[in-house]
Amino acid sequence: MLLNTLQDTIEHNLQKKYNSRFSKEIISNFIQVVSMFDKEGCMSIYKISEYLKISETDSFILLSQLVKLNYLRPMYKIYCPKCHFTSKHIYSIEELGDSLICEECEHTVIDHENLLKYLTLMFQVI
Numbered sequence: 437m438l439l440n441t442l443q444d445t446i447e448h449n450l451q452k453k454y455n456s457r458f459s460k461e462i463i464s465n466f467i468q469v470v471s472m473f474d475k476e477g478c479m480s481i482y483k484i485s486e487y488l489k490i491s492e493t494d495s496f497i498l499l500s501q502l503v504k505l506n507y508l509r510p511m512y513k514i515y516c517p518k519c520h521f522t523s524k525h526i527y528s529i530e531e532l533g534d535s536l537i538c539e540e541c542e543h544t545v546i547d548h549e550n551l552l553k554y555l556t557l558m559f560q561v562i
């Protein structure tokens with residue numbers, strides 16, 4: 437999708453739901469940042485909020501717009517607390533059952549009190 441079309445579409449969709457919460461400039465900067473990532477490149481809510489100096493909630497809202505437009509897809513990185521290796525990427529929670537052992541150190545990467553503790557939500561360029 438052309439950047440101008442992307443900008444117009446996102447502006448239009450956000451305007452409907454959030455009025456003037458997102459300026460043209462923020463949306464434009466957001467598209468610039470995201471377009472620097474190659475296909476299959478991953479970005480986090482935190483990184484985007486840091487780059488654009490916006491809240492993590494706003495970062496999430498902007499990233500979600502690109503999920504709706506099939507430009508990004510959500511995924512999870514599984515992080516091993518023992519060896520700090522990012523073991524695997526999964527695209528749905530159903531895949532979690534197969535991913536509970538760290539590929540690097542074989543530590544069990546699950547906290548039974550908090551199943552999502554070692555998962556980080558990321559967004560990947562499709």
Ligand SMILES: [Zn+2]
Pocket residue numbers: 516517518519520521538539540541542543
């Ligand atoms: Zn490990």
